[in-house]
Amino acid sequence: MTALRIAVANQKGGTGKTTLTINLAAGFHRRGPTVLLDADPQGSAGHWAQVGGANNDLPPVQGIEAGEARAGILRASRSSRYVLVDCPPHLQSDTLHQVMGSVDLVLIPVQPSPLDLWASVDMTLAVQAARVGNPNLRAYMVLNQLDGRNALSRSMHQALAEFEVPVLANGLARRAAFRSAALEGGSVYRLGGRGAYAVQDVEAVIEEVLKL
Numbered sequence: 276m277t278a279l280r281i282a283v284a285n286q287k288g289g290t291g292k293t294t295l296t297i298n299l300a301a302g303f304h305r306r307g308p309t310v311l312l313d314a315d316p317q318g319s320a321g322h323w324a325q326v327g328g329a330n331n332d333l334p335p336v337q338g339i340e341a342g343e344a345r346a347g348i349l350r351a352s353r354s355s356r357y358v359l360v361d362c363p364p365h366l367q368s369d370t371l372h373q374v375m376g377s378v379d380l381v382l383i384p385v386q387p388s389p390l391d392l393w394a395s396v397d398m399t400l401a402v403q404a405a406r407v408g409n410p411n412l413r414a415y416m417v418l419n420q421l422d423g424r425n426a427l428s429r430s431m432h433q434a435l436a437e438f439e440v441p442v443l444a445n446g447l448a449r450r451a452a453f454r455s456a457a458l459e460g461g462s463v464y465r466l467g468g469r470g471a472y473a474v475q476d477v478e479a480v481i482e483e484v485l486k487l
Protein backbone atom coordinates (compact mmCIF):
# COMPACT_ATOMS: atom_id res chain seq x y z
CA MET A 276 0.00 0.00 0.00
CA THR A 277 1.41 3.46 -0.84
CA ALA A 278 0.36 5.89 1.82
CA LEU A 279 -0.31 9.58 1.43
CA ARG A 280 1.64 11.14 4.32
CA ILE A 281 0.52 14.56 5.50
CA ALA A 282 2.05 16.64 8.29
CA VAL A 283 0.18 19.57 9.84
CA ALA A 284 2.73 22.02 11.16
CA ASN A 285 3.29 25.61 12.19
CA GLN A 286 5.86 26.79 14.71
CA LYS A 287 3.34 29.40 15.85
CA GLY A 288 1.09 28.08 18.63
CA GLY A 289 -2.68 27.87 18.50
CA THR A 290 -3.17 28.23 14.75
CA GLY A 291 -5.36 25.10 14.53
CA LYS A 292 -2.87 22.29 13.88
CA THR A 293 -4.55 19.75 16.13
CA THR A 294 -8.06 20.76 15.05
CA LEU A 295 -7.15 20.40 11.38
CA THR A 296 -5.25 17.13 11.91
CA ILE A 297 -8.03 15.44 13.91
CA ASN A 298 -10.79 16.39 11.49
CA LEU A 299 -8.78 15.58 8.36
CA ALA A 300 -7.86 12.23 9.93
CA ALA A 301 -11.53 11.45 10.54
CA GLY A 302 -12.41 12.39 6.96
CA PHE A 303 -9.58 10.34 5.47
CA HIS A 304 -10.47 7.43 7.77
CA ARG A 305 -13.88 7.29 6.04
CA ARG A 306 -12.04 6.84 2.74
CA GLY A 307 -9.45 4.25 3.75
CA PRO A 308 -7.21 2.94 6.54
CA THR A 309 -5.72 5.92 8.35
CA VAL A 310 -3.32 6.45 11.25
CA LEU A 311 -2.94 9.68 13.21
CA LEU A 312 0.55 10.23 14.59
CA ASP A 313 0.90 12.65 17.48
CA ALA A 314 4.39 14.17 17.24
CA ASP A 315 3.56 16.87 19.81
CA PRO A 316 4.93 16.07 23.29
CA GLN A 317 1.88 17.96 24.67
CA GLY A 318 -0.08 14.94 23.40
CA SER A 319 -3.15 16.99 22.44
CA ALA A 320 -4.35 14.66 19.69
CA GLY A 321 -3.98 11.67 21.98
CA HIS A 322 -5.94 13.42 24.76
CA TRP A 323 -8.61 14.44 22.25
CA ALA A 324 -9.11 10.85 21.17
CA GLN A 325 -9.18 9.62 24.77
CA VAL A 326 -12.00 12.01 25.67
CA GLY A 327 -14.16 10.38 23.03
CA GLY A 328 -13.49 6.91 24.42
CA ALA A 329 -13.67 3.70 22.46
CA ASN A 330 -16.60 4.73 20.29
CA ASN A 331 -15.15 7.92 18.82
CA ASP A 332 -14.84 8.22 15.06
CA LEU A 333 -11.11 8.80 14.93
CA PRO A 334 -8.53 6.48 13.42
CA PRO A 335 -5.93 4.92 15.75
CA VAL A 336 -3.76 7.61 17.37
CA GLN A 337 -0.11 6.79 18.06
CA GLY A 338 2.33 8.97 19.93
CA ILE A 339 5.76 9.53 18.37
CA GLU A 340 8.70 9.56 20.75
CA ALA A 341 11.44 12.16 20.29
CA GLY A 342 13.90 11.01 17.66
CA GLU A 343 11.52 8.34 16.36
CA ALA A 344 9.47 10.36 13.87
CA ARG A 345 11.02 8.94 10.71
CA ALA A 346 10.63 5.34 11.91
CA GLY A 347 7.09 6.00 13.17
CA ILE A 348 5.96 7.45 9.84
CA LEU A 349 7.57 4.60 7.91
CA ARG A 350 5.87 2.02 10.11
CA ALA A 351 2.46 3.70 9.84
CA SER A 352 2.81 3.98 6.04
CA ARG A 353 3.09 0.22 5.68
CA SER A 354 -0.35 -0.47 7.10
CA SER A 355 -2.34 2.61 6.11
CA ARG A 356 -3.56 4.50 3.10
CA TYR A 357 -3.37 7.85 4.87
CA VAL A 358 -0.97 9.01 7.59
CA LEU A 359 -1.63 12.32 9.36
CA VAL A 360 0.97 13.86 11.68
CA ASP A 361 0.14 16.53 14.26
CA CYS A 362 3.31 18.56 14.94
CA PRO A 363 4.52 20.54 17.96
CA PRO A 364 4.42 24.37 17.92
CA HIS A 365 8.15 24.95 17.56
CA LEU A 366 10.92 24.37 15.05
CA GLN A 367 13.76 23.55 17.42
CA SER A 368 13.23 19.86 17.91
CA ASP A 369 14.64 17.24 15.62
CA THR A 370 11.10 15.87 15.43
CA LEU A 371 9.80 18.43 12.94
CA HIS A 372 12.93 18.04 10.85
CA GLN A 373 12.39 14.27 10.67
CA VAL A 374 8.67 14.65 9.98
CA MET A 375 9.22 17.10 7.11
CA GLY A 376 11.84 14.77 5.71
CA SER A 377 9.41 11.84 5.69
CA VAL A 378 6.06 13.16 4.39
CA ASP A 379 4.60 14.00 0.97
CA LEU A 380 2.74 17.13 2.01
CA VAL A 381 2.92 19.75 4.75
CA LEU A 382 -0.22 21.72 5.55
CA ILE A 383 0.40 24.93 7.49
CA PRO A 384 -2.72 26.29 9.19
CA VAL A 385 -2.71 30.08 9.50
CA GLN A 386 -5.29 32.51 10.76
CA PRO A 387 -6.42 35.02 8.15
CA SER A 388 -4.52 38.03 9.43
CA PRO A 389 -1.28 39.35 7.95
CA LEU A 390 0.33 39.33 11.41
CA ASP A 391 -0.36 35.64 11.88
CA LEU A 392 0.87 34.95 8.40
CA TRP A 393 4.17 36.76 8.99
CA ALA A 394 4.57 34.87 12.26
CA SER A 395 4.64 31.71 10.13
CA VAL A 396 7.44 32.87 7.86
CA ASP A 397 9.94 30.56 9.60
CA MET A 398 7.81 27.63 8.43
CA THR A 399 8.43 28.53 4.82
CA LEU A 400 12.17 28.52 5.53
CA ALA A 401 11.82 25.13 7.25
CA VAL A 402 10.02 23.80 4.15
CA GLN A 403 12.84 25.01 1.91
CA ALA A 404 15.40 23.39 4.20
CA ALA A 405 13.45 20.11 4.24
CA ARG A 406 13.37 20.03 0.43
CA VAL A 407 17.13 19.55 0.36
CA GLY A 408 16.66 15.98 1.60
CA ASN A 409 13.02 15.53 0.48
CA PRO A 410 12.84 17.30 -2.90
CA ASN A 411 9.25 16.22 -3.66
CA LEU A 412 7.85 17.73 -0.48
CA ARG A 413 4.78 19.83 -1.24
CA ALA A 414 3.59 22.55 1.13
CA TYR A 415 0.42 24.61 1.34
CA MET A 416 -1.00 27.02 3.83
CA VAL A 417 -4.57 26.42 4.98
CA LEU A 418 -6.61 29.36 6.20
CA ASN A 419 -8.26 28.55 9.52
CA GLN A 420 -10.88 30.43 11.53
CA LEU A 421 -12.14 32.24 8.45
CA ASP A 422 -14.96 34.59 9.24
CA GLY A 423 -17.69 33.89 6.69
CA ARG A 424 -18.99 37.43 6.74
CA ASN A 425 -15.77 39.06 5.59
CA ALA A 426 -13.82 38.43 2.45
CA LEU A 427 -10.06 38.31 2.97
CA SER A 428 -8.65 41.77 3.51
CA ARG A 429 -6.56 43.34 0.79
CA SER A 430 -3.52 43.32 3.07
CA MET A 431 -4.02 39.58 3.58
CA HIS A 432 -4.12 38.97 -0.17
CA GLN A 433 -0.92 41.00 -0.53
CA ALA A 434 0.79 39.12 2.28
CA LEU A 435 -0.24 35.75 0.82
CA ALA A 436 1.11 36.74 -2.59
CA GLU A 437 4.53 37.47 -1.06
CA PHE A 438 4.86 33.99 0.44
CA GLU A 439 6.76 31.23 -1.28
CA VAL A 440 4.25 28.67 -0.04
CA PRO A 441 0.88 28.72 -1.86
CA VAL A 442 -2.46 28.66 -0.05
CA LEU A 443 -5.24 26.11 -0.56
CA ALA A 444 -8.42 27.53 -2.09
CA ASN A 445 -10.43 25.87 0.71
CA GLY A 446 -10.04 26.52 4.43
CA LEU A 447 -11.93 26.12 7.70
CA ALA A 448 -14.37 28.74 8.91
CA ARG A 449 -14.52 29.70 12.57
CA ARG A 450 -17.33 27.47 13.80
CA ALA A 451 -18.57 26.38 17.22
CA ALA A 452 -18.69 22.81 15.85
CA PHE A 453 -14.89 22.63 15.76
CA ARG A 454 -14.77 23.50 19.47
CA SER A 455 -17.63 21.14 20.34
CA ALA A 456 -15.92 18.27 18.57
CA ALA A 457 -12.80 18.86 20.68
CA LEU A 458 -14.85 18.91 23.90
CA GLU A 459 -16.64 15.71 22.95
CA GLY A 460 -13.50 13.91 21.83
CA GLY A 461 -14.45 13.15 18.24
CA SER A 462 -14.50 14.87 14.90
CA VAL A 463 -17.12 17.16 13.39
CA TYR A 464 -18.42 14.18 11.38
CA ARG A 465 -19.89 12.80 14.58
CA LEU A 466 -21.93 15.91 15.40
CA GLY A 467 -24.78 15.29 12.95
CA GLY A 468 -26.64 18.46 11.93
CA ARG A 469 -24.57 20.58 14.34
CA GLY A 470 -21.46 19.71 12.39
CA ALA A 471 -22.83 19.86 8.84
CA TYR A 472 -21.10 23.09 7.74
CA ALA A 473 -17.86 22.13 9.45
CA VAL A 474 -17.94 18.77 7.64
CA GLN A 475 -18.35 20.64 4.35
CA ASP A 476 -15.22 22.68 5.17
CA VAL A 477 -13.19 19.56 5.97
CA GLU A 478 -14.45 17.65 2.92
CA ALA A 479 -13.52 20.55 0.63
CA VAL A 480 -9.97 20.59 2.01
CA ILE A 481 -9.67 16.80 1.61
CA GLU A 482 -10.97 16.81 -1.96
CA GLU A 483 -8.57 19.63 -2.85
CA VAL A 484 -5.65 17.77 -1.25
CA LEU A 485 -6.51 14.58 -3.16
CA LYS A 486 -6.33 16.50 -6.44
CA LEU A 487 -2.96 18.17 -5.75
Ligand SMILES: Nc1ncnc2c1ncn2[C@@H]1O[C@H](COP(=O)(O)OP(=O)(O)OP(=O)(O)O)[C@@H](O)[C@H]1O
Pocket residue numbers: 287288289290291292293294295315319363364419420421447448449450451453454457
Ligand atom coordinates in the same frame (compact mmCIF):
# COMPACT_ATOMS: atom_id res chain seq x y z
N1 LIG B 1 -11.96 26.61 12.74
C1 LIG B 1 -12.09 26.78 14.06
N2 LIG B 1 -13.27 27.24 14.58
C2 LIG B 1 -13.37 27.42 15.92
N3 LIG B 1 -12.40 27.20 16.81
C3 LIG B 1 -11.23 26.74 16.37
C4 LIG B 1 -11.00 26.49 14.96
N4 LIG B 1 -9.73 26.05 14.81
C5 LIG B 1 -9.19 26.01 16.04
N5 LIG B 1 -10.07 26.42 16.98
C6 LIG B 1 -9.84 26.54 18.42
O1 LIG B 1 -8.62 27.28 18.59
C7 LIG B 1 -7.85 26.74 19.67
C8 LIG B 1 -6.46 26.33 19.14
O2 LIG B 1 -6.62 25.26 18.21
P1 LIG B 1 -5.62 24.01 18.18
O3 LIG B 1 -5.41 23.45 19.54
O4 LIG B 1 -6.12 23.12 17.11
O5 LIG B 1 -4.29 24.76 17.70
P2 LIG B 1 -2.80 24.17 17.67
O6 LIG B 1 -2.13 24.88 16.56
O7 LIG B 1 -2.84 22.69 17.64
O8 LIG B 1 -2.24 24.65 19.07
P3 LIG B 1 -0.76 24.25 19.68
O9 LIG B 1 0.21 25.14 18.96
O10 LIG B 1 -0.87 24.57 21.14
O11 LIG B 1 -0.55 22.78 19.40
C9 LIG B 1 -8.66 25.58 20.22
O12 LIG B 1 -9.42 26.06 21.32
C10 LIG B 1 -9.59 25.19 19.08
O13 LIG B 1 -10.80 24.61 19.54
Ligand SMILES: [Mg+2]
Pocket residue numbers: 292293294315319
Ligand atom coordinates in the same frame (compact mmCIF):
# COMPACT_ATOMS: atom_id res chain seq x y z
MG1 LIG C 1 -1.79 21.26 18.82
